[in-house]
Amino acid sequence: MSTLEIRDLHVSVETKEGPKPILRGVDLTIESGQTHAIMGPNGSGKSTLASALAGHPKYQVTSGTVTLDGEDVLAMTVDERARAGLFLAMQYPVEVPGVSVANFLRTAKTAIDGEAPKLRTWGREVKDAMSNLRIDSAFSERSVNEGFSGGEKKRHEILQMELFKPQIAILDETDSGLDVDALRVVSEGVNRAKENTDVGVLLITHYTRILRYIKPDFVHVFVDGRIAEEGGPELAERLEDEGYDKYVGTAAPAAV
Amino acid sequence: MTTTTDLTTDHSRAVADGAHTHGVGAKPQGSRAERLTSFSLDDIPVPTGREEEWRFSPVARIQPLFDGGLGTAGADGSGVRVTVDAAPEVKVETVGRDDARLGRAGKPGDRTGVTAWNAFQQATVVTVPAEAVASDVTSVRFDGEQAGAATPSAAHVLVRAERHAEAVVVIDHAGVATLNQTVEIDVADGAQLTVVSVQDWADGAVHTSSHRARLGRDAKLKHVVVTFGGDVVRITPDAEFTAEGGEVEMVGLYFADADQHQEHRLFVDHAVPRCKSRVTYKGALQGSGAHTVWVGDVLIQADAEGTDTYELNRNLVLTDGARADSVPNLEIETGEIDGAGHASATGRFDDEQLFYLMARGIPETDARRLVVRGFFAELIQEIGVESVEERLIASIEAELEKSMSVITGVATPAGGADEAE
Numbered sequence: 001m002s003t004l005e006i007r008d009l010h011v012s013v014e015t016k017e018g019p020k021p022i023l024r025g026v027d028l029t030i031e032s033g034q035t036h037a038i039m040g041p042n043g044s045g046k047s048t049l050a051s052a053l054a055g056h057p058k059y060q061v062t063s064g065t066v067t068l069d070g071e072d073v074l075a076m077t078v079d080e081r082a083r084a085g086l087f088l089a090m091q092y093p094v095e096v097p098g099v100s101v102a103n104f105l106r107t108a109k110t111a112i113d114g115e116a117p118k119l120r121t122w123g124r125e126v127k128d129a130m131s132n133l134r135i136d137s138a139f140s141e142r143s144v145n146e147g148f149s150g151g152e153k154k155r156h157e158i159l160q161m162e163l164f165k166p167q168i169a170i171l172d173e174t175d176s177g178l179d180v181d182a183l184r185v186v187s188e189g190v191n192r193a194k195e196n197t198d199v200g201v202l203l204i205t206h207y208t209r210i211l212r213y214i215k216p217d218f219v220h221v222f223v224d225g226r227i228a229e230e231g232g233p234e235l236a237e238r239l240e241d242e243g244y245d246k247y248v249g250t251a252a253p254a255a256v
Numbered sequence: 257m258t259t260t261t262d263l264t265t266d267h268s269r270a271v272a273d274g275a276h277t278h279g280v281g282a283k284p285q286g287s288r289a290e291r292l293t294s295f296s297l298d299d300i301p302v303p304t305g306r307e308e309e310w311r312f313s314p315v316a317r318i319q320p321l322f323d324g325g326l327g328t329a330g331a332d333g334s335g336v337r338v339t340v341d342a343a344p345e346v347k348v349e350t351v352g353r354d355d356a357r358l359g360r361a362g363k364p365g366d367r368t369g370v371t372a373w374n375a376f377q378q379a380t381v382v383t384v385p386a387e388a389v390a391s392d393v394t395s396v397r398f399d400g401e402q403a404g405a406a407t408p409s410a411a412h413v414l415v416r417a418e419r420h421a422e423a424v425v426v427i428d429h430a431g432v433a434t435l436n437q438t439v440e441i442d443v444a445d446g447a448q449l450t451v452v453s454v455q456d457w458a459d460g461a462v463h464t465s466s467h468r469a470r471l472g473r474d475a476k477l478k479h480v481v482v483t484f485g486g487d488v489v490r491i492t493p494d495a496e497f498t499a500e501g502g503e504v505e506m507v508g509l510y511f512a513d514a515d516q517h518q519e520h521r522l523f524v525d526h527a528v529p530r531c532k533s534r535v536t537y538k539g540a541l542q543g544s545g546a547h548t549v550w551v552g553d554v555l556i557q558a559d560a561e562g563t564d565t566y567e568l569n570r571n572l573v574l575t576d577g578a579r580a581d582s583v584p585n586l587e588i589e590t591g592e593i594d595g596a597g598h599a600s601a602t603g604r605f606d607d608e609q610l611f612y613l614m615a616r617g618i619p620e621t622d623a624r625r626l627v628v629r630g631f632f633a634e635l636i637q638e639i640g641v642e643s644v645e646e647r648l649i650a651s652i653e654a655e656l657e658k659s660m661s662v663i664t665g666v667a668t669p670a671g672g673a674d675e676a677e
Binding site for chain 1: 606607608609611612613614615616617618619620622623626627629630631632633634
């Protein structure tokens with residue numbers, strides 16, 4: 001049982017003109033087994049929240065707290081956060097030339113667990129997880145994310161979520177750019193992880209489409225760096241019909 | 257003091273535009289075809305450092321090797337020991353400088369090239385007889401002894417693969433020396449030769465070497481240069497095609513630490529039709545004053561129809577204060593070619609890669625290692641000589657090992673104590 005608590009989080013990004021505030025007081029609590037959807041227009045700061053929680057150096061936390069089971073997440077380095085049980089499925093997974101998927105998965109698993117996985121069971125586990133996500137076994141020998149299609153990159157992210165078994169997983173627009181088939185495969189992976197590990201999920205998305213496959217317990221509407229409205233799954237349905245216009249006002253339509 | 261800008265050039269399909277040359281703030285450069293080559297000391301004077309071929313080099317540190325009166329490496333009192341361990345099929349001789357087989361692969365093109373040629377008294381000749389297939393690697397070792405470290409000397413090695421012969425020859429350099437060297441490579445018709453030169457010198461070594469290769473009809477040469485150690489290392493491999501169907505693959509890998517100068521200047525001369533060349537050099541740099549230079553000249557002469565050439569240089573700058581110069585030059589004198597291109601890129605360590613790996617729980621030092629290993633991985637596999645590949649991987653690990661304090665010192669943010677593992 002884990003709890004990620006975000007309290008009054010303010011985050012700025014470094015720009016040439018100086019620090020620019022993006023998040024303006026985010027409050028959110030995610031517990032094991034729960035699925036929270038964060039929805040909002042482009043530029044509202046959804047992805048900044050994801051990156052800041054993972055500790056991306058580009059983002060500066062200016063005030064507020066983030067704790068995982070009472071431990072101060074903001075005091076942890078990026079790798080410490082991952083070992084503490086946070087996982088970020090990235091919107092734009094990075095290519096690492098010359099590092100094979102197999103080597104990468106084993107290295108990360110060893111770091112997270114604090115010991116090398118058992119050779120025989122690990123191989124089987126990776127193979128099964130790949131097959132569940134319709135990832136060709138030849139991917140093991142390919143360089144991480146190099147030459148992967150958009151859909152392959154996203155499936156590779158969810159593969160890691162299933163194998164690393166985090167306490168809390170943040171999925172940053174994992175659905176964007178996926179066709180319906182890929183979306184279904186990816187969603188099945190997330191649901192499997194939820195079932196098998198009771199992971200708490202923070203699902204960041206622009207569209208309601210993925211919520212047909214991954215049922216949220218809570219929906220938060222993110223506007224201008226903070227949560228503007230909260231509710232249950234019915235809120236997502238309303239957004240589907242009404243869009244974000246009501247939140248962003250007619251004068252400033254969401255930049256696309 | 258030193259700045260690093262991420263730079264790339266990519267001309268995957270270059271054409272005969274008459275002025276296809278690049279450099280980082282480069283001065284205009286004369287045609288490579290017009291560069292003077294000669295065996296005579298009088299023709300190629302001691303450089304000032306402003307010449308095109310010396311403008312990146314620390315000429316003051318190379319000065320002792322500009323002198324025409326160097327001793328012979330391997331001779332008594334030279335401070336350099338030369339050891340040859342040949343495959344059973346391969347013949348090894350020590351010959352005088354008047355041996356008719358010497359000096360057939362091109363001519364010296366710079367001052368150290370011409371002083372090396374004029375100074376040596378004895379040469380080591382390694383011959384792979386016609387149609388012989390060597391069953392093992394042939395090794396030529398240069399070991400510099402501390403006592404003679406400052407005594408400049410010259411060495412000459414000739415590797416000959418006769419008609420349809422096949423062999424691998426590895427030339428090693430270790431210890432400390434001030435050595436000016438020529439490596440002549442003669443690949444006869446239909447022969448397939450791999451020559452690997454490893455510069456694994458200790459601190460204090462100064463080494464210049466002119467590699468001059470000559471390829472016959474349908475001859476194949478794989479030429480590998482690996483530079484890790486030494487204060488100053490400057491290697492200038494030239495490859496010349498003399499008949500159709502020749503193929504040369506030039507692979508280089510270097511790793512420069514603080515205050516090391518590692519320079520590799522290549523020249524591939526497509527003088528005849530239907531030959532192929534591939535050049536791939538990759539380097540990593542770390543520490544203040546680490547300096548690498550890569551210059552890749554390719555000349556496609558007017559008669560060289562059907563030429564296929566591509567050259568690539570990549571540099572990975574791991575810390576502040578290091579400098580990588582990368583200058584690809586492609587001169588094309590005929591439009592009737594199969595392909596000609598080059599690419600050069602020098603970049604800093606990619607922080608996004610680091611973030612991605614660390615976000616998977618991998619501690620920073622391990623993440624950096626993964627990235628650097630990955631950077632070299634494909635190139636190492638291309639070498640195709642297992643014993644060399646294994647040593648290389650070990651050398652890269654050792655470089656990373658000794659450098660981790662330097663690297664983490666730069667990258668760890670204030671207060672971000674790294675207590676990983």
